Amino acid sequence: MTTRELPPVSELTEQQQRGWSCIWCRTALTVGEDRDLGEKRARPEGGAAYSWFPRACSDAAACAAREAEQAL
Template identity: 45%
Template sequence: MPETIQPAALRTDGVLQLPLPALSLLSDLQRRGACCAWCRTTLTAETAVDAGERPAVDGGQLFPRGCRKCAGRAAYQLLWEHSRACDVCRTDPTCPVSVAATRLMQEAEL
């Protein structure tokens, strides 16, 4: 499994911060969201899924986006990692992170 940037999970605006490939693997186009952060497919406003803006470890800023399929897979990875450590998920099926990840997975039609 490639190195990932660990997400803060859910921003206050409800956007998931999906786990990304290692920063060293992302091109400039991927960093600014013009191409999928995972498969490098060129994205449009209609095809892109926000992967969660965040500061980069090298001091820059990331605006990653992904195609629906890759973002859905990243949401699945996030849900798997999150739910194992989340006390809310163990007792409440409405944990905001789990709900957002599940919705993204359904939209991706995985």
């Protein structure tokens, strides 16, 4: 379970929203190499609510390193 706050869904790519890529480092994910963060609901202002399915890398240290590299 993650204690990090999830980024706003509006800032994520379609791949991240659908759980195809990590919400933190954007790496493509495969079954068994991911952590399912559970179904989330988004309620955009002036729009219909919808579900999104965030997933993250199972190796948190490697994910953090990739995320740091992208921030440079």
